[in-house]
Amino acid sequence: MMKQYSVGILGATGTVGQRFITLLEDHPWFEITAVAASSRSAGKPYEEAVQDRWAQKDPIPEAIKKLHVYEVEKDLKTIADECDFVFCALSMDKAKTRELENSYAGLELPVVSNNSAHRWTPDVPMILPEVNPHHLDVIEAQREKNDWRRGCIVVKPNCSIQSYVPVLEAWKSFQPEQVIVATYQAISGAGKTFETWPEIVDNVIPYIGGEEGKSEQEPMKIWGTVEDGVIHAAEKPVISASCIRVPVVDGHMAVVHVDFEKDPTKADLLEALEKFENPLAGLELPSAPEPFLIYFEEDDRPQTGLDRDAGNGMAVTVGRLREDTILDWKFVALSHNTVRGAAGGAVLTAELMAKKGFLG
Numbered sequence: 156m157m158k159q160y161s162v163g164i165l166g167a168t169g170t171v172g173q174r175f176i177t178l179l180e181d182h183p184w185f186e187i188t189a190v191a192a193s194s195r196s197a198g199k200p201y202e203e204a205v206q207d208r209w210a211q212k213d214p215i216p217e218a219i220k221k222l223h224v225y226e227v228e229k230d231l232k233t234i235a236d237e238c239d240f241v242f243c244a245l246s247m248d249k250a251k252t253r254e255l256e257n258s259y260a261g262l263e264l265p266v267v268s269n270n271s272a273h274r275w276t277p278d279v280p281m282i283l284p285e286v287n288p289h290h291l292d293v294i295e296a297q298r299e300k301n302d303w304r305r306g307c308i309v310v311k312p313n314c315s316i317q318s319y320v321p322v323l324e325a326w327k328s329f330q331p332e333q334v335i336v337a338t339y340q341a342i343s344g345a346g347k348t349f350e351t352w353p354e355i356v357d358n359v360i361p362y363i364g365g366e367e368g369k370s371e372q373e374p375m376k377i378w379g380t381v382e383d384g385v386i387h388a389a390e391k392p393v394i395s396a397s398c399i400r401v402p403v404v405d406g407h408m409a410v411v412h413v414d415f416e417k418d419p420t421k422a423d424l425l426e427a428l429e430k431f432e433n434p435l436a437g438l439e440l441p442s443a444p445e446p447f448l449i450y451f452e453e454d455d456r457p458q459t460g461l462d463r464d465a466g467n468g469m470a471v472t473v474g475r476l477r478e479d480t481i482l483d484w485k486f487v488a489l490s491h492n493t494v495r496g497a498a499g500g501a502v503l504t505a506e507l508m509a510k511k512g513f514l515g
């Protein structure tokens with residue numbers, strides 16, 4: 156059976172690009188028809204372009220091995236002819252990325268991006284599908300402003316926030332006021348493996364450039380409101396973040412302390428997690444995990460090694476909910492950074508866009 160949408164991957168040779176390739180291998184709606192990267196990889200068969208740096212557990216899918224790698228900045232027209240939409244997993248200069256994403260959208264291709272370049276463009280929705288699917292409504296104004304008919308740009312938030320934002324969303328009726336979060340982030344988040352980053356073995360690095368600002372600010376756009384064709388960021392809760400790189404391959408863990416306006420009990424909080432009203436329920440999106448939020452009663456869960464693949468890497472696992480001595484409550488949450496936090500989250504976003512008619 157023919158799949159409904161032909162898809163291009165910009166940045167197909169990198170960590171996130173490779174993840175797109177494995178995740179889409181058996182996708183029921185999306186079929187990869189074009190892969191693109193820098194001039195370093197362009198012109199080669201995909202298999203040759205990633206030799207010695209294929210970092211996925213699964214092998215390169217047969218259908219992709221021989222695909223010709225296009226050059227992102229030169230082959231736009233060819234890619235636009237071969238695809239219905241593109242995923243962007245480029246790691247390059249922000250201004251250049253913004254310009255490129257605009258050019259692809261200008262060729263009437265929807266762009267679903269992992270890159271941060273457009274995250275603060277007011278009419279570009281930053282989607283965490285279970286939290287703010289309604290922000291896709293801003294696409295109409297974006298198209299009108301840019302004179303795009305079918306093209307549009309939609310971005311994913313940073314991988315560090317995907318564990319704690321859904322939990323706080325489930326608790327929003329208790330009005331979180333202040334949040335202190337420390338994230339313990341995997342090396343694949345930096346596009347690295349233990350082979351390419353031996354200095355991280357037996358080491359912890361207390362700094363990830365730019366990550367703390369993203370972890371504090373991006374949730375505010377996600378919880379923002381759409382008005383007059385732009386997204387206005389929310390003002391609460393106030394978040395203070397510390398982001399730390401740890402010697403783990405995949406999986407970002409967050410340790411979170413929260414102060415609420417209301418005074419929920421532990422039973423209230425657990426019930427809210429269990430009864431989270433998932434806005435994707437009933438849409439039958441192929442990548443949507445069920446359940447989305449999983450709470451562990453065991454004191455030593457979630458664990459990165461055991462739990463990052465829950466729901467095929469798309470679920471968020473939570474545990475250790477207990478009273479805090481300074482704020483109200485504290486807990487631990489975990490999500491897979493290159494699946495939920497990157498490629499998988501983008502695929503789910505594109506599925507939602509397809510379902511809502513935004514892919515044309």
Ligand SMILES: NC(=O)c1ccc[n+]([C@@H]2O[C@H](COP(=O)([O-])OP(=O)(O)OC[C@H]3O[C@@H](n4cnc5c(N)ncnc54)[C@H](OP(=O)(O)O)[C@@H]3O)[C@@H](O)[C@H]2O)c1
Nearest residue numbers: 166168169170171192193196244245246269314344346497
């Ligand atoms: N890793 C994660 O967990 C994660 C999570 C969320 C978001 N992200 C974001 O996703 C994006 C990709 O991250 P990554 O970790 O996959 O990066 P990466 O492994 O460094 O891969 C970067 C990709 O961009 C291409 N590229 C680099 N410079 C280019 C240029 N000048 N022109 C055209 N293509 C160029 C590379 O092509 P060549 O192979 O030809 O050099 C490669 O395909 C980044 O914006 C990152 O912030 C990553």
